[in-house]
Amino acid sequence: MIKIALDAMGGDYAPAEIVRGAREAARELEVQIMLVGHREKIQQELAGDNAGGLLSIVHASEVVGMDEHPVSAIRKKRDSSIVVATQLVKDGAADAVVSAGSTGAQMASSLFILGRIAGVDRPAISTLLPTANGVVALLDAGANVDCRPQHLQQFAVMGSLYAEKILGLANPKVGLVNIGAEETKGNELTLAAYNLLQETNINFIGNVEGRDLFFGAVSVAVCDGFVGNVILKSAEGLAMYILGMFKQELGKLEDILGREKIMHILGGFQRRMDYAEYGGAPLLGVDGVSVICHGSSRARAIKNAVRVAKEAVEQQLVRAIKVSLEKENFKEGKY
Amino acid sequence: MIKIALDAMGGDYAPAEIVRGAREAARELEVQIMLVGHREKIQQELAGDNAGGLLSIVHASEVVGMDEHPVSAIRKKRDSSIVVATQLVKDGAADAVVSAGSTGAQMASSLFILGRIAGVDRPAISTLLPTANGVVALLDAGANVDCRPQHLQQFAVMGSLYAEKILGLANPKVGLVNIGAEETKGNELTLAAYNLLQETNINFIGNVEGRDLFFGAVSVAVCDGFVGNVILKSAEGLAMYILGMFKQELGKLEDILGREKIMHILGGFQRRMDYAEYGGAPLLGVDGVSVICHGSSRARAIKNAVRVAKEAVEQQLVRAIKVSLEKENFKEGKY
Numbered sequence: 001m002i003k004i005a006l007d008a009m010g011g012d013y014a015p016a017e018i019v020r021g022a023r024e025a026a027r028e029l030e031v032q033i034m035l036v037g038h039r040e041k042i043q044q045e046l047a048g049d050n051a052g053g054l055l056s057i058v059h060a061s062e063v064v065g066m067d068e069h070p071v072s073a074i075r076k077k078r079d080s081s082i083v084v085a086t087q088l089v090k091d092g093a094a095d096a097v098v099s100a101g102s103t104g105a106q107m108a109s110s111l112f113i114l115g116r117i118a119g120v121d122r123p124a125i126s127t128l129l130p131t132a133n134g135v136v137a138l139l140d141a142g143a144n145v146d147c148r149p150q151h152l153q154q155f156a157v158m159g160s161l162y163a164e165k166i167l168g169l170a171n172p173k174v175g176l177v178n179i180g181a182e183e184t185k186g187n188e189l190t191l192a193a194y195n196l197l198q199e200t201n202i203n204f205i206g207n208v209e210g211r212d213l214f215f216g217a218v219s220v221a222v223c224d225g226f227v228g229n230v231i232l233k234s235a236e237g238l239a240m241y242i243l244g245m246f247k248q249e250l251g252k253l254e255d256i257l258g259r260e261k262i263m264h265i266l267g268g269f270q271r272r273m274d275y276a277e278y279g280g281a282p283l284l285g286v287d288g289v290s291v292i293c294h295g296s297s298r299a300r301a302i303k304n305a306v307r308v309a310k311e312a313v314e315q316q317l318v319r320a321i322k323v324s325l326e327k328e329n330f331k332e333g334k335y
Numbered sequence: 336m337i338k339i340a341l342d343a344m345g346g347d348y349a350p351a352e353i354v355r356g357a358r359e360a361a362r363e364l365e366v367q368i369m370l371v372g373h374r375e376k377i378q379q380e381l382a383g384d385n386a387g388g389l390l391s392i393v394h395a396s397e398v399v400g401m402d403e404h405p406v407s408a409i410r411k412k413r414d415s416s417i418v419v420a421t422q423l424v425k426d427g428a429a430d431a432v433v434s435a436g437s438t439g440a441q442m443a444s445s446l447f448i449l450g451r452i453a454g455v456d457r458p459a460i461s462t463l464l465p466t467a468n469g470v471v472a473l474l475d476a477g478a479n480v481d482c483r484p485q486h487l488q489q490f491a492v493m494g495s496l497y498a499e500k501i502l503g504l505a506n507p508k509v510g511l512v513n514i515g516a517e518e519t520k521g522n523e524l525t526l527a528a529y530n531l532l533q534e535t536n537i538n539f540i541g542n543v544e545g546r547d548l549f550f551g552a553v554s555v556a557v558c559d560g561f562v563g564n565v566i567l568k569s570a571e572g573l574a575m576y577i578l579g580m581f582k583q584e585l586g587k588l589e590d591i592l593g594r595e596k597i598m599h600i601l602g603g604f605q606r607r608m609d610y611a612e613y614g615g616a617p618l619l620g621v622d623g624v625s626v627i628c629h630g631s632s633r634a635r636a637i638k639n640a641v642r643v644a645k646e647a648v649e650q651q652l653v654r655a656i657k658v659s660l661e662k663e664n665f666k667e668g669k670y
Contacts (some may be wrong), residue, residue, distance in 0.1 A: 052659075145522035186561075210571070211572035230514065230558075230567075232547035237546035238573050245604060253592065257591065268584070
């Protein structure tokens with residue numbers, strides 16, 4: 001049975017919502033979950049219900065705060081929940097690590113403890129955005145704010161495999177986030193990356209503009225971590241803003257439609273726009289499965305993140321990336 | 336009376352919608368409009384109604400196509416509508432140029448014919464995005480895909496003046512588009528720009544994340560043209576996508592609400608999200624008023640762009656930028 005090391009102390013609602021999510025995940029997904037963190041606090045939340053033995057506790061005395069400098073924090077706090085959880089994967093005691101704590105700390109511990117896959121210069125965070133006909137995997141979503149063209153090439157290869165293995169898409173369409181459809185459009189980075197992407201074996205369909213991103217033009221959208229993070233956060237902001245307007249308008253119709261119907265309609269939208277539906281974002285390129293959750297994750301988001309981790313393990317995503325990048329590297333003769 | 340040189344041949348719906356917009360603008364805004372382009376075609380659209388003498392024609396035999404290389408096109412086509420219209424401003428025959436044609440061609444002609452303001456390395460396109468409590472001026476929206484820190488500093492100063500003069504805001508809040516609120520967050524460009532922005536006399540409030548952009552955290556958001564264009568286009572795409580979903584949901588309620596009410600509600604949203612409401616985007620930093628319109632502008636968008644051009648002239652925006660950048664330059668001792 002697949003074993004997930006879950007950082008019980010990470011996130012705005014830890015440990016309560018993390019433990020709740022772990023319990024739901026264990027039951028629904030039939031996985032063993034090691035809750036990593038302060039034993040007494042976790043036991044308190046478990047309140048005797050360990051999901052029929054699927055939940056266990058691995059004690060860790062420290063926690064890395066959101067405001068701490070990631071690298072120095074994980075170096076100092078060797079007994080922090082994120083470091084201990086990641087080490088469990090390195091030691092083979094767990095198959096994957098999931099955390100809603102400091103993204104920087106999780107990236108740092110994944111890099112230092114699990115290490116990078118050969119051929120990957122920079123691991124990337126792959127997030128899912130809702131689109132008119134499904135989802136699009138956007139990477140990098142914030143791990144690397146300054147990128148070189150070959151980094152984007154590696155993101156594209158990893159993103160394509162992620163879409164294939166986790167989203168179950170055959171030959172997924174991969175696009176380069178750009179300001180025009182034409183090959184000649186873009187900044188120095190995207191112009192150079194365009195050529196490198198053409199050299200890969202993936203289904204690169206060319207540039208994709210933000211306008212087409214939300215209409216499912218591609219299944220994988222590649223960009224540097226600065227652009228990706230800006231897209232992700234402005235999409236969140238704009239969606240919240242528009243949904244707020246809907247709420248107001250629908251509110252005016254309460255006497256005609258009734259509160260229940262309005263709540264039902266709004267619920268549909270909110271689910272559609274809710275990152276929690278899409279679970280965690282895997283850190284692609286490290287030598288192990290590491291799934292990053294939104295800091296404000298509640299039980300459902302945690303459960304869905306555990307599902308993503310489980311699928312990544314079952315589908316041997318890490319192995320697929322290793323094999324594929326070796327091929328690409330050989331073909332490229334670079335790195 | 337203020338005179339606007341309007342490129343009658345530029346845009347997807349030229350000349351028909353351009354001429355219609357010109358007529359509405361002339362009557363509503365009491366401006367003289369020189370319709371620049373093919374005389375016979377414009378006369379046909381005018382059909383004898385020159386808005387009581389407010390509309391006139393300046394013949395130009397050529398048109399720059401959307402697919403042409405901007406710089407070589409305006410060099411070759413000396414008698415193109417955009418070149419002739421821009422020259423009218425240079426010669427003092429018109430106070431501003433407005434076009435919905437090739438953005439690149441308008442930028443090139445504005446740069447070569449009007450020239451740059453001293454202290455401006457790169458003119459920037461300033462667009463307005465709707466927010467929960469008004470609008471935010473986003474610049475650069477696509478003129479400069481690769482920027483240096485001082486370019487962003489200049490954008491900030493120009494954007495602040497634009498918000499002051501055109502949006503009528505006192506001491507407008509200016510933010511740097513970034514991936515975190517903290518001063519230490521960002522890529523090489525934004526980290527360096529942050530320090531330069533602190534040295535200006537504008538009301539720089541620090542970094543602004545995409546999430547806050549649409550909730551009116553700032554009145555001016557500064558970024559490089561690649562990021563700005565991506566934000567603009569993904570916002571357009573996401574808004575269209577969400578409105579589409581809402582349309583579907585409301586459609587299901589037609590028998591309860593009635594078609595008219597539904598159309599009324601949707602109309603409100605579409606207006607809110609419609610760039611046409613916000614008129615054209617001025618090219619800030621050139622030595623004259625040059626307003627860029629969306630290629631798919633119809634009459635209303637053209638009219639609103641003419642309004643923006645009129646206000647820029649009345650408020651002496653160009654002069655304000657000159658004065659302010661001289662001050663800044665002196666203070667900085669750079670450029």
